[in-house]
Amino acid sequence: MPELPEVEVLKRHLAPLLAGRQIHGARVLRARTIRPHLPADFAQALRGARLREVRRRGKFLLFDLAPRRGAAPSLLIGHLGMTGRMYLAPARTPLPKHTAVVIDLGEHQWVFEDPRYFGRLTLDASSIAALGPEPWDEGFSAPELKRVLRGSRQAIKVKLLDQAIVAGVGNIYASEALHRAGISPRRAAGRLSEGDLARLCRHVRELLEEAIRFGSTVPLDFGGARPGTGDGLFYYGRSAEATGTYEERLRVYDRANQPCSACGGAIRRIVQAARSTYYCPRCQT
DNA sequence: CACCATGTTCCTTG
């Protein structure tokens, strides 16, 4: 579920639920998720801490922890990997099969489930240190991109996935942004004109903004959701302007051999850096 | 059984 927009929507969902809450304890059911800590150290570090703000950086969630008396403030960092989910549930409700970590908040439990276990929840900040600019930062602009991409013969699609170039774009939105910008995913990154790059920046921003506004892409059911339960804690309703489903809003991703919505030509699937890319050879040159 | 999957990191190759 997680590229920047999905993480942003989750952040907005979790922030009011977590702010000010105290962590009573942490249970690690899958040690890989909290690497490089040991489960006992991780639990010890969190116990007694109070949650302040929830922020986002790229695809990472940042949880500010107020210190216990005498200790330093710290930062808990979450990443959903490919299949991670986070939600609050009443204490002692049954956990899903692939629960990685459960944080005890007293009345509620904060659950991180992740079937493929590619996600992380850790105090190790090394992975956010190398992130590039947020899409709305000054550093994500045509002149800056021109400079950073100079001489690169790597395909622009692959560069868009590089979190050091811009933080938060993933495989779905990389294809979608290039389609909107009319740029072939196969173009060498270093050979794009300043005009191409300006369009690309603008479309990346517009696309991500739209996805956030929509309430995010993948139908969000935090917590394996029971939308009917009515307590409002598990279900994040999509915004009022939401129309159509996730897949219907994507113009090229996962649409191999379907007609392009702009020109009617067939959308093509290729593989770049071992990942699928979808594009319209007629609209994207 | 085969292939595919929204991500990151590590190792190898050129």
Added chain:
DNA sequence: CCAAGGAACATGGT
């Protein structure tokens, strides 16, 4: 030294 490519990670869906 650097850029780029590919495998690994682990499980589930089609």
